[in-house]
Amino acid sequence: MSTSASSSPQAGSRPGGRSARVRAAVHRAVQELVADETSEPLTIPVVAARAGVHATTVYRRWGTVGELLADVATSRFSGDIVVPDTGSLRGDLERYASSLAKDLGDPDTLALVRATLGSGGEQGAAACRGERRQQIEAILERERCRGGEPPTPEQTTDALIAPLYYRAVFTDEPLSPEWTRGLVSHLLGD
Amino acid sequence: MSTSASSSPQAGSRPGGRSARVRAAVHRAVQELVADETSEPLTIPVVAARAGVHATTVYRRWGTVGELLADVATSRFSGDIVVPDTGSLRGDLERYASSLAKDLGDPDTLALVRATLGSGGEQGAAACRGERRQQIEAILERERCRGGEPPTPEQTTDALIAPLYYRAVFTDEPLSPEWTRGLVSHLLGD
Numbered sequence: 418m419s420t421s422a423s424s425s426p427q428a429g430s431r432p433g434g435r436s437a438r439v440r441a442a443v444h445r446a447v448q449e450l451v452a453d454e455t456s457e458p459l460t461i462p463v464v465a466a467r468a469g470v471h472a473t474t475v476y477r478r479w480g481t482v483g484e485l486l487a488d489v490a491t492s493r494f495s496g497d498i499v500v501p502d503t504g505s506l507r508g509d510l511e512r513y514a515s516s517l518a519k520d521l522g523d524p525d526t527l528a529l530v531r532a533t534l535g536s537g538g539e540q541g542a543a544a545c546r547g548e549r550r551q552q553i554e555a556i557l558e559r560e561r562c563r564g565g566e567p568p569t570p571e572q573t574t575d576a577l578i579a580p581l582y583y584r585a586v587f588t589d590e591p592l593s594p595e596w597t598r599g600l601v602s603h604l605l606g607d
Numbered sequence: 608m609s610t611s612a613s614s615s616p617q618a619g620s621r622p623g624g625r626s627a628r629v630r631a632a633v634h635r636a637v638q639e640l641v642a643d644e645t646s647e648p649l650t651i652p653v654v655a656a657r658a659g660v661h662a663t664t665v666y667r668r669w670g671t672v673g674e675l676l677a678d679v680a681t682s683r684f685s686g687d688i689v690v691p692d693t694g695s696l697r698g699d700l701e702r703y704a705s706s707l708a709k710d711l712g713d714p715d716t717l718a719l720v721r722a723t724l725g726s727g728g729e730q731g732a733a734a735c736r737g738e739r740r741q742q743i744e745a746i747l748e749r750e751r752c753r754g755g756e757p758p759t760p761e762q763t764t765d766a767l768i769a770p771l772y773y774r775a776v777f778t779d780e781p782l783s784p785e786w787t788r789g790l791v792s793h794l795l796g797d
Contacts, residue, residue: 458650531724531732535721536648536725538644541721546777575773579769587736587772588732
């Protein structure tokens with residue numbers, strides 16, 4: 418029996434199985450409820466009812482609303498932006514910033530970010546930050562391979578990622594293409 | 608009777624009156640509950656119980672948890688930072704950024720920002736942004752009066768306010784004095 422068990426360690430949670438269907442339904446329910454501003458406060462029974470699953474299933478798997486939101490945000494922001502390769506640092510940063518602006522400019526995404534920050538603590542904040550740091554490092558590393566001398570990841574985060582998140586989350590100003598390109602220009606010292 | 612009424616239009620809500628005491632107790636309860644990460648989800652009955660007032664009083668005055676959080680955040684961030692006058696733009700911006708870093712670096716303040724973003728929608732976001740824009744404009748205007756040519760409010764927000772908020776809210780990196788001074792240097796083109 419132990420041989421059989423070790424040959425299928427994922428039994429019960431294989432892709433397409435019941436476990437994956439529950440996860441998909443619960444994630445979808447969270448995204449719908451968060452996007453609907455008029456809805457009641459997000460609780461596990463409310464999510465379970467919308468997803469058509471037992472509340473105990475949701476409690477057992479995620480524990481709290483904060484952990485559930487962090488899980489949904491992690492899925493949402495993992496691999497959401499492909500690191501571009503346009504042939505120049507400026508081109509890569511402009512393409513990347515434009516994708517991030519589009520992402521954060523979506524009202525449903527913004528609602529998910531705010532809700533996750535509100536209930537998910539440090540774990541939720543990390544989920545909303547996603548893979549920005551790794552993506553920026555990949556862009557800067559590619560420039561170094563071209564023989565260029567790019568800014569540091571910290572400078573790039575401060576000058577590009579931070580204004581995009583701040584404007585999206587804290588203000589009602591648009592993340593316009595001109596403004597986004599201006600951030601790249603300022604970072605590159607134009 | 609109408610003369611008497613118009614001579615005391617604030618009757619029932621004068622400073623130090625019952626209304627002010629209720630407001631102070633409810634605000635304090637919200638701040639304590641938000642700071643206590645282990646507590647149950649924030650609801651109006653939970654806040655009312657902690658504040659020692661009737662839930663109906665809280666519902667009547669604030670309506671929803673989101674509006675209540677936005678009100679607490681507005682109080683917290685109104686006039687929280689005095690616009691400095693050190694004699695130079697660099698000095699003023701460094702002093703201002705240092706005050707904001709200290710403010711946002713406080714765990715209880717951060718918990719209030721995240722909770723308010725989570726429940727307060729656009730109104731909550733505006734409350735957390737506080738008077739940053741006006742404060743920055745006052746600093747830049749003072750420099751113009753000195754005959755200087757300061758950056759624009761938008762550039763200053765992107766280069767100074769945004770990284771401080773992003774680092775505080777989305778990362779676990781410290782808002783160190785060296786890093787904060789570096790933001791000012793980069794903005795001023797050193």
